[in-house]
Amino acid sequence: QVQLVESGGGVVQPGTSLTLSCVASGLTFSRHGMHWVRQTPGKGLEWVGVISDDGSNQYYADSVKGRFTISRDNSKNTLYLQVNSLSAEDTAVYYCAKDRNTRAVRGVITQWGYLEYWGQGALVTVSS
């Protein structure tokens, strides 16, 4: 069955950078878009961004654009989220999720899908 396992979380200082990883198994990783979603303490879910199956296109929430970078290594079945200039507001559990049904033509989203499988999340705490 599909398994997604996030890692790389921990306690980090404000202003620093962090890279989260998500290793996928039980699927042909290179055939699927992948999302990142976060959940801040006591609050709900926030969509962070999505990367296409081949990594050529990334789309981000306005709230993280310019600070977050999503990438992937299909040879390692691994998804990444690099977060720069961390602040307390970035303290959250970060989830990776497999996309189903989202389509794009020449970088333009033509059909939006849903998050079919999720990992259990990695906790990032930003604190001095």
Place this chain on the structure above:
Amino acid sequence: QSALTQPASVSGSPGQSITISCTGTSSDVGGYNYVSWYQHHPGKAPKVMIYDVNNRPSGVSNRFSGSKSGNTASLTISGLQAEDEAEYYCSSYTSSNTLAVFGTGTKVTVL
């Protein structure tokens, strides 16, 4: 992009039906049939229950159903069971630069 509005909590007795609302705008819920619903038990991976407003993924109980009217989507759980106690989130595609938005979340309690 503001979060979609859900009631903070909904409760029901075993066997009863409950409905969770998810209110957005014409730029998200009302404008597209790309509404999905997720069940989240604390400490576990969220699970999709409904996609494209009213479609159930394989393996999801037919006790879960979705609908939409105007800018409000709804998730109905019929024959409520103890295992349904969890947090539920709706999500929609949005025409804003932020492509997707989640709801504020609803805690479902089985009495």
